Amino acid sequence: MTLVVDASVVAEVLLNTRRGGVAGRHLDDHHVVAPQHLVAEVVSVLRGWSLGGHLTDREGRLALRELDVMGIELLPVEGLLPQVWDLRHNLSAYDAMYVVLARAIDAPLLTLDERLVRAAPDCARLAN
Numbered sequence: 001m002t003l004v005v006d007a008s009v010v011a012e013v014l015l016n017t018r019r020g021g022v023a024g025r026h027l028d029d030h031h032v033v034a035p036q037h038l039v040a041e042v043v044s045v046l047r048g049w050s051l052g053g054h055l056t057d058r059e060g061r062l063a064l065r066e067l068d069v070m071g072i073e074l075l076p077v078e079g080l081l082p083q084v085w086d087l088r089h090n091l092s093a094y095d096a097m098y099v100v101l102a103r104a105i106d107a108p109l110l111t112l113d114e115r116l117v118r119a120a121p122d123c124a125r126l127a128n
Helices: 007-014 018-027 038-051 057-069 078-086 093-104 114-119
Strands: 002-005 031-035 073-075 109-111 124-126
Touching (some): 002 093, 007 018, 007 038, 007 057, 093 109, 093 124, 109 114
Parallel strands (some): 002 031, 002 109, 031 073
């Protein structure tokens, strides 16, 4: 089964947090996909944790290497931009790309963002 993941899940899995451990169990035996912007968003999350003193340089670099080998298929969303735009009143462009991709391929979206689940209950699932 195909599963769309967002940056909240991937960042927590990469850093092996408690939440990431729970979320990571959902990834087993799935074809995991995400929109191409996932990489930039995960790097941004890691940067924030680093600047906040919650992540060492070594941990950050290790997480980036792990991201390269996670096996997440990154998919283009250019053809889906009108649907992303339609969600502009309820979701950030970043979150809308995950939702629109999940809807387009009829796959669940795994997230740790409760607000995203409330905004897109038809496809978003909380990793808990």
